[in-house]
Amino acid sequence: MRDHVSGKVHALRAELRWNGTVPAHFSALSELQETENGGGESAIPVSNTYGSKRLPQAIIIGVKKGGTRALLEFLRVHPDVRAVGTEPHFFDRFYHKGLEWYR
Numbered sequence: 448m449r450d451h452v453s454g455k456v457h458a459l460r461a462e463l464r465w466n467g468t469v470p471a472h473f474s475a476l477s478e479l480q481e482t483e484n485g486g487g488e489s490a491i492p493v494s495n496t497y498g499s500k501r502l503p504q505a506i507i508i509g510v511k512k513g514g515t516r517a518l519l520e521f522l523r524v525h526p527d528v529r530a531v532g533t534e535p536h537f538f539d540r541f542y543h544k545g546l547e548w549y550r
C-alpha cells in the first residue's frame with residue numbers, strides 16, 4: 448500500500464460511532480483489522496470506550512499542502528470523532544514499525 452501513496456499521508460484515528468458497515472474506501476483498513484482479529488465480521492467494531500488502543504476507523508490521505516490539516520480540524524469538531532493530535536505518518540514513514548505501533 449505504501450508504494451502507491453506518493454504524497455504525504457495523514458492518518459486519522461477516529462472513534463466514529465457508526466453502527467453500520469465501513470464505507471468501501473475504508474476497506475483496506477477494514478481488512479487490516481480483520482486480519483488482526485483473525486477474520487470474522489466485515490464491519491469494524493465500534494467502540495465508545497475512550498483510552499483503548501485500536502486501529503483507526505478512518506484515515507485521511509492527501510498530498511502536501513492539500514488541505515488535509517483543515518479537513519482533520521473540521522472533523523475533530525464533531526463530538527463523536529476522536530482524532531490524533533499529531534500526524535502519525537504511519538504509511539509513509541513508520542510502516543516498518545507495524546500495527547502494534549500504529550494503534
Ligand SMILES: Nc1ncnc2c1ncn2[C@@H]1O[C@H](COP(=O)(O)OS(=O)(=O)O)[C@@H](OP(=O)(O)O)[C@H]1O
Pocket residue numbers: 455509510511512513514515516517
Ligand atoms: N479550504 C481551503 N481552501 C484553500 N486552501 C486551503 C483550504 N484549507 C486549507 N488550505 C491551505 O492548505 C495548506 C495546508 O495544507 P496541509 O494541511 O496539507 O499542509 S501541510 O502539508 O500539512 O503542511 C495551507 O496553505 P498555505 O497557507 O499556503 O500553507 C492552507 O492555507
